[in-house]
Amino acid sequence: xxxxEKIIEIQVLRYRPEQDKEPVLQSYKVPFTDDMSVLQGLxxxxxxxxxxxxxxWSCRMAIxxxxxxxxxxxxxxxxxxxxxxxxxxxxxxxALAHMPIERDLIVSVEDFVTKLESIKPYIIPxxxxxxxxxxxxxxxxxxxxxxxxxxxxNCMLCYAACPQYGLNPKFTxxxxxxxxxxxxxxxxxxxxxxxxxxxxxxxxxxxxxxxxYCSEVCPKGVDPANAINQNxxxxxxxxxxxxxxxxxxxx
Amino acid sequence: xxxxxxDVAIVGAGGGGLRAAxxxxxxxxxxxxxxxxxxxxxxxxxxxxxxxxxxVTRPDDxxxxxxxxxxxxxxxxxxxxxxEYFVAHAHEEVVQMEHWGCPWSRTEDGHANVxxxxxxxxxxxxxxxxxxxxxxxxxxxxxxxxxxxxKRFDEHFCVDLVVEDGRVQGAVVIEIATGAFRLIQxxxxxxxxxxxxxxxxxxxxxxxxxxxxxxxxxxHGVPLRDMEFMQYHPTCMPxxxxxxxxxxxxxxxxxxxxxxxxxxxxxxxxxxxxxPRNKFMELGPRDRVSQAYWHEQKKGRTIExxxxxxxxxxxxxxxxxxLRERLPQIYELAxxxxxIDPAHAPIPVLPAVHYTMGGILAYGNTASSLPGLYSxxxxxxxxxxxxxxxxxxxxxxxxxxxKVAGVEAAKYAKSVSITNPGAIEKQAESVQARAxxxxxxxxxxxxxxxxxxxxxxxxxxxxxxxxLATDMQxxxxxxxxxxQRYKKLKVEDQSKVYNTDWLLAIELGYxxxxxxxxxxxxxxxxxxxxxxxxxxxxxxxxxxxxxKHTLAYYNGDSPPRIEYGDVKITKSKPGTRAYGAxxxxxxxxxxxxxxxxx
Numbered sequence: 001x002x003x004x005e006k007i008i009e010i011q012v013l014r015y016r017p018e019q020d021k022e023p024v025l026q027s028y029k030v031p032f033t034d035d036m037s038v039l040q041g042l043x044x045x046x047x048x049x050x051x052x053x054x055x056x057w058s059c060r061m062a063i064x065x066x067x068x069x070x071x072x073x074x075x076x077x078x079x080x081x082x083x084x085x086x087x088x089x090x091x092x093x094x095a096l097a098h099m100p101i102e103r104d105l106i107v108s109v110e111d112f113v114t115k116l117e118s119i120k121p122y123i124i125p126x127x128x129x130x131x132x133x134x135x136x137x138x139x140x141x142x143x144x145x146x147x148x149x150x151x152x153x154n155c156m157l158c159y160a161a162c163p164q165y166g167l168n169p170k171f172t173x174x175x176x177x178x179x180x181x182x183x184x185x186x187x188x189x190x191x192x193x194x195x196x197x198x199x200x201x202x203x204x205x206x207x208x209x210x211x212x213y214c215s216e217v218c219p220k221g222v223d224p225a226n227a228i229n230q231n232x233x234x235x236x237x238x239x240x241x242x243x244x245x246x247x248x249x250x251x
Numbered sequence: 252x253x254x255x256x257x258d259v260a261i262v263g264a265g266g267g268g269l270r271a272a273x274x275x276x277x278x279x280x281x282x283x284x285x286x287x288x289x290x291x292x293x294x295x296x297x298x299x300x301x302x303x304x305x306x307v308t309r310p311d312d313x314x315x316x317x318x319x320x321x322x323x324x325x326x327x328x329x330x331x332x333x334x335e336y337f338v339a340h341a342h343e344e345v346v347q348m349e350h351w352g353c354p355w356s357r358t359e360d361g362h363a364n365v366x367x368x369x370x371x372x373x374x375x376x377x378x379x380x381x382x383x384x385x386x387x388x389x390x391x392x393x394x395x396x397x398x399x400x401x402k403r404f405d406e407h408f409c410v411d412l413v414v415e416d417g418r419v420q421g422a423v424v425i426e427i428a429t430g431a432f433r434l435i436q437x438x439x440x441x442x443x444x445x446x447x448x449x450x451x452x453x454x455x456x457x458x459x460x461x462x463x464x465x466x467x468x469x470x471h472g473v474p475l476r477d478m479e480f481m482q483y484h485p486t487c488m489p490x491x492x493x494x495x496x497x498x499x500x501x502x503x504x505x506x507x508x509x510x511x512x513x514x515x516x517x518x519x520x521x522x523x524x525x526x527p528r529n530k531f532m533e534l535g536p537r538d539r540v541s542q543a544y545w546h547e548q549k550k551g552r553t554i555e556x557x558x559x560x561x562x563x564x565x566x567x568x569x570x571x572x573x574l575r576e577r578l579p580q581i582y583e584l585a586x587x588x589x590x591i592d593p594a595h596a597p598i599p600v601l602p603a604v605h606y607t608m609g610g611i612l613a614y615g616n617t618a619s620s621l622p623g624l625y626s627x628x629x630x631x632x633x634x635x636x637x638x639x640x641x642x643x644x645x646x647x648x649x650x651x652x653x654k655v656a657g658v659e660a661a662k663y664a665k666s667v668s669i670t671n672p673g674a675i676e677k678q679a680e681s682v683q684a685r686a687x688x689x690x691x692x693x694x695x696x697x698x699x700x701x702x703x704x705x706x707x708x709x710x711x712x713x714x715x716x717x718x719l720a721t722d723m724q725x726x727x728x729x730x731x732x733x734x735q736r737y738k739k740l741k742v743e744d745q746s747k748v749y750n751t752d753w754l755l756a757i758e759l760g761y762x763x764x765x766x767x768x769x770x771x772x773x774x775x776x777x778x779x780x781x782x783x784x785x786x787x788x789x790x791x792x793x794x795x796x797x798x799k800h801t802l803a804y805y806n807g808d809s810p811p812r813i814e815y816g817d818v819k820i821t822k823s824k825p826g827t828r829a830y831g832a833x834x835x836x837x838x839x840x841x842x843x844x845x846x847x848x849x
Binding site for chain 2: 137147189
């Protein structure tokens with residue numbers, strides 16, 4: 001709740017490709033109250049101190065996934081991280097790690113979006129159904145099998161957290177693998193075989209070295225590490241059953 | 252300037268734009284679609300819708316019930332033929348969403364579950380926990396990836412439409428990453444840019460909800476209809492305006508004042524009962540519930556908080572398990588943003604601006620008065636919300652009319668060809684020069700944030716829950732003044748790369764134009780209806796003079812020209828709008844009259 005206004009120092013990692021050779025920290029002194037988020041601090045800077053600071057934001061309520069950034073070195077959504085937690089020592093905000101900085105706190109999302117598009121993130125129906133037949137039946141228990149993994153807001157904090165992605169950008173990465181698992185685990189879907197093709201490669205599930213930091217930083221409890229683990233299991237089973245099943249596994 | 256040749260261009264890639272894109276792709280895979288969004292599609296504000304999507308589902312429900320709830324809820328300012336189409340196509344569209352993977356919450360036997368919602372007679376709101384908009388948006392976005400004919404222009408900001416030969420033939424966009432201009436040539440354009448809640452101070456809307464498409468259509472002579480009707484959502488977080496879904500009350504939450512009293516019973520919504528009852532008390536429509544808050548505040552029965560007077564949303568009696576299952580996001584918001592555990596303490600709430608009922612005048616097929624231009628969603632006024640939208644009708648609107656817009660725009664695109672590409676490119680050049688002019692103008696000293704703040708404060712005082720001519724006139728004057736000062740805006744940032752300062756400046760221009768239509772439409776509507784309530788001698792609904800749509804036309808530097816249009820009545824004659832026990836009585840009388848007449 002509101003109280004007397006205090007001043008906090010926010011250091012922002014600036015990078016303006018037209019003028020900066022490399023990113024530089026710039027410091028701002030921001031008046032704040034205890035209810036204010038880091039995002040509101042940045043908005044204050046943009047509105048009243050320096051209009052040229054660039055960052056993405058929209059919903060302010062941790063659902064649109066726009067405002068991820070490194071806050072004191074940890075990937076967080078700025079809308080649900082509060083300035084009071086960094087008082088009186090101040091805080092440092094930087095663009096998300098492991099992705100090219102476009103400008104200031106804005107990173108390139110191209111790699112993430114390309115990967116997301118590549119895994120067939122849509123229902124490939126097990127049994128086609130017409131609209132007249134109504135909805136597929138799916139019990140709450142069947143829904144529970146994938147619901148958690150459908151809650152990813154694409155904020156990419158897990159990519160900034162993932163040491164493997166930092167070393168090898170070809171690694172499909174936690175968020176997209178969780179999404180892949182979301183569709184594989186959906187009782188309406190029959191596309192697992194098509195999608196597992198991706199999971200076999202080193203860039204897929206097996207690229208993960210099970211550090212688990214992705215799940216720790218996830219603001220929505222998606223637990224990508226768990227999704228990856230389940231799929232390592234599935235793809236191992238799939239791999240071995242191909243030798244013992246006539247005609248191979250899944251097809 | 253780089254030119255992309257599309258058949259159909261869609262501006263906005265939220266629920267409406269994505270559904271339209273899929274409809275175009277499915278109606279003819281040969282049609283090239285340009286899907287333009289100033290953000291990544293999954294950032295669109297559809298993402299924040301919580302409660303659900305209405306569609307008649309249960310055997311004890313009927314299309315007539317949904318129709319009557321919607322038309323009565325809209326205080327008879329709805330286009331009734333459009334509402335009939337809407338309720339009849341709602342179910343197939345939510346089923347379509349299910350087939351595409353939307354994780355609807357289920358009953359034990361595996362069917363889609365439905366929950367109660369404000370102003371709805373029977374439970375018919377499909378939901379995905381309390382993240383329905385999020386799930387619909389991501390389902391549509393991910394499904395859209397299947398269609399190779401959809402070419403996305405993510406993070407491309409639309410600065411103008413191109414109108415040539417009396418019809419729309421494209422849009423000019425800025426690639427935000429580089430500042431490069433592109434001409435998207437198109438035979439049909441669908442606007443799906445969402446509402447304009449950011450013209451107000453305290454609102455539930457994301458920062459991107461700045462009325463862009465409304466302003467663009469308006470500047471090209473398309474009227475904005477019924478803009479005075481802004482919805483205040485009764486249960487929002489103080490200061491930030493973040494939303495606590497109506498489903499909190501659908502699941503059984505109470506609204507109480509400082510004495511712990513369920514005050515809605517004093518405002519024609521009672522009697523109070525322990526269990527939620529459809530169209531009673533907390534399940535009343537949003538306009539009435541927000542108005543009751545206003546009266547409570549005047550009576551001194553609200554609770555004084557650091558960010559204004561609040562009432563309490565009390566869900567303690569629902570228990571933690573149910574709250575975690577049905578309202579997980581609400582739980583999280585209360586805990587993380589307010590430090591409140593809603594299973595153990597009530598949540599302080601107040602009304603905030605939530606939804607723009609009015610918008611670009613769209614006929615039932617989503618077309619506008621400008622040939623080739625279509626609109627869908629909150630930016631559009633296709634006619635189903637009237638003077639007050641019922642919660643859970645807008646998500647359904649996105650998919651029902653998104654499909655219609657896609658099909659209609661595809662049909663139109665196939666019937667025409669680009670006539671004069673040279674002239675179109677020339678227009679695009681001048682659009683570019685104008686947009687660059689905002690950055691390059693010298694001598695300006697006005698700050699974006701200052702103008703935006705003055706606008707939002709003035710709109711709140713002039714166009715709040717209750718309205719007075721003197722306040723509205725002051726706001727008219729203020730917005731006029733701000734539009735002049737806008738010409739002296741100073742844009743600090745001169746970069747080409749992610750110049751958000753520049754985009755904020757352009758958005759402010761959109762906001763001011765839309766704000767002006769809202770307040771002028773409000774001042775001239777001398778009656779009280781739905782979300783437009785006056786306290787200056789016009790406290791009653793006046794069907795004789797104002798059973799009319801307001802149409803605001805762009806008028807250059809001057810305020811908008813206000814005209815009126817007829818309301819389409821098919822089967823529901825304007826009657827008494829009542830809820831609670833009074834509503835039951837009114838329904839019975841209506842039935843008796845119907846029996847006597849027929």
